[in-house]
Amino acid sequence: MSRTDTVDTVVAGAITLADADLDPYITHASTRSWLTGPGLPADSGLFSFAELTRRGGPHTVADSTGAPGDRLPAELRDQLVIGGLLGPGCLETESVLLDGATGEVSTTYFFHDRPDLMDRRPLAPSLPTLVRFAAATDELAGLRGQFAAYAGRYGTKAVAEASRQLLAIFEEGAAGAPAPFWRMAALIRPLALVAGPGTASGLSLDLPVRLLDHAFGRGAVVRFEEVDFPATLTHEPTRRFLRETGLPEDGFLFSLDTDLPLRTLAEYYADDCRGELPADLPLARADRLIRLGHLVDDHSLLVDGTTGAVFSWNEPDAVLHPLNKDISTLAFTLWLLHRERSIDEESGHALTTDTYDQLALTMIQVLSSIDPTGTTADADWHYWTELFQDEAGGVL
Structure with a gap:
C-alpha cells in the first residue's frame, strides 16, 4: 500500500x-x-x-x-x-x-x-x-472550484442557487436518486451562505436585513429599547443588534424574556429562583451575565454584557457552558433550526425519516462552519450539539 x-x-x-x-x-x-x-x-x-x-x-x-x-x-x-x-x-x-x-x-x-x-x-x-460528491461538497464549503462564484455572495438567493447546483450534481451522478445523505447535504449545507462575515455590525456575521422577520414573521421578532438594557450590557454591537435586528420571541427551543426589562443572572436568581448564587459564580460575573430568556431542558440563555459572548446556563446543575460566539451567530442558529424544520415539512419529513443521525451530523457541521463554539474536539459539552443529536427528543 x-x-x-x-x-x-x-x-x-x-x-x-x-x-x-x-x-x-x-x-x-x-x-x-x-x-x-x-x-x-x-x-x-x-x-x-x-x-x-x-x-x-x-x-x-x-x-x-x-x-x-x-x-x-x-x-x-x-x-x-x-x-x-x-x-x-x-x-x-x-x-x-x-x-x-x-x-x-x-x-x-x-x-x-x-x-x-x-x-x-x-x-x-x-x-x-x-x-466526486465529496469533492463538490468540500468545494461548496470552501467556495472554490465549481462554487467559486459564490465567494462574497450571501443571502437567501445565493442559498437557493447553491442548493440547486449541488443537488443537480448529486442527481446527475446517481441517476436522479442520490442517497438521503447527499440530498440533505444539498438542502442544508448551502444555508451557511445566508450571512456574510461581520463588517458593518461589528459582530461575527452581517445578517441580511429582515432575515428573521421573513422567517418567523415580523410580529414574532422582538426588538429591544434602551430602557430594556441593564447597565452592565456595555457591548455596543450587541446592544445595536438587539435594538435594530432583534430576536424571535419564541424560537421553538427557546423563549425570550419580554415581560420585564432584561435582567442580570444575579437579578434573575434574586427575583425568580429565591436562592443564592452558586459559590463558584462570583457576583461580579453574575452581574455581567444578562439573561435573554430560557432554553428547553432548564437552561437559561445568557449574554456576557462586556464581551457579547453567548452562554447556556444549566439551572439545576448551576453550570455555565459556551453556546455561541455572539448574538449574530445565535440568531443564525435559530434561523438554521427554523429553516431546517421548514425544509423537512416541505419534503414530507424526508430528512428525518430513517436518517435523523445523518441530518444531525449535517446540521452540526453547518453550524460549526459558521460558529465553531463548543464543537471542537476539546469541548466537553455543547448545548446545540447535544440537542441536535437527541433523536428521542426529535428537535430537528
Whole structure:
C-alpha cells in the first residue's frame, strides 16, 4: 500500500492501494482500477479513509466485529470497511463500507455487542461517484472550484442557487436518486451562505436585513429599547443588534424574556429562583451575565454584557457552558433550526425519516462552519450539539 501526494485530475493527495492489498476481497474491475489509480482523498471534510492505512488495506465487517457469523446479517459479513463519516471534532461516526463484488458504497453503525442489529444504508453507486460528491461538497464549503462564484455572495438567493447546483450534481451522478445523505447535504449545507462575515455590525456575521422577520414573521421578532438594557450590557454591537435586528420571541427551543426589562443572572436568581448564587459564580460575573430568556431542558440563555459572548446556563446543575460566539451567530442558529424544520415539512419529513443521525451530523457541521463554539474536539459539552443529536427528543 502507498500514499501519494501527487495531484491527480480527480483526487488530490490521494490514498492508493497496491493490487496485492485488494486480494482476495475486491473483484470488481473498475473499483480495483480506481483504488490502485486515482484512489481516495486523504483530506476530506466529510470522510476519513485512514482505516485503509491503519489496517493495511480493506477488511470485512465480520473481521471487525469478531462476532459469530450467525449473529451478523448475511448482507454485511463480506462488506469491506474502508473509512468513516466525520462528525464533530473530526471523530468518525458511521463506518463507510465497500462491496468488493459490485463497487457499491454504503454506511453502517457498528454494534459490537448486538451485531444482529446492524444494517446498511446506501451512500453512492461507486467510488468515483463518492469522490466526486465529496469533492463538490468540500468545494461548496470552501467556495472554490465549481462554487467559486459564490465567494462574497450571501443571502437567501445565493442559498437557493447553491442548493440547486449541488443537488443537480448529486442527481446527475446517481441517476436522479442520490442517497438521503447527499440530498440533505444539498438542502442544508448551502444555508451557511445566508450571512456574510461581520463588517458593518461589528459582530461575527452581517445578517441580511429582515432575515428573521421573513422567517418567523415580523410580529414574532422582538426588538429591544434602551430602557430594556441593564447597565452592565456595555457591548455596543450587541446592544445595536438587539435594538435594530432583534430576536424571535419564541424560537421553538427557546423563549425570550419580554415581560420585564432584561435582567442580570444575579437579578434573575434574586427575583425568580429565591436562592443564592452558586459559590463558584462570583457576583461580579453574575452581574455581567444578562439573561435573554430560557432554553428547553432548564437552561437559561445568557449574554456576557462586556464581551457579547453567548452562554447556556444549566439551572439545576448551576453550570455555565459556551453556546455561541455572539448574538449574530445565535440568531443564525435559530434561523438554521427554523429553516431546517421548514425544509423537512416541505419534503414530507424526508430528512428525518430513517436518517435523523445523518441530518444531525449535517446540521452540526453547518453550524460549526459558521460558529465553531463548543464543537471542537476539546469541548466537553455543547448545548446545540447535544440537542441536535437527541433523536428521542426529535428537535430537528
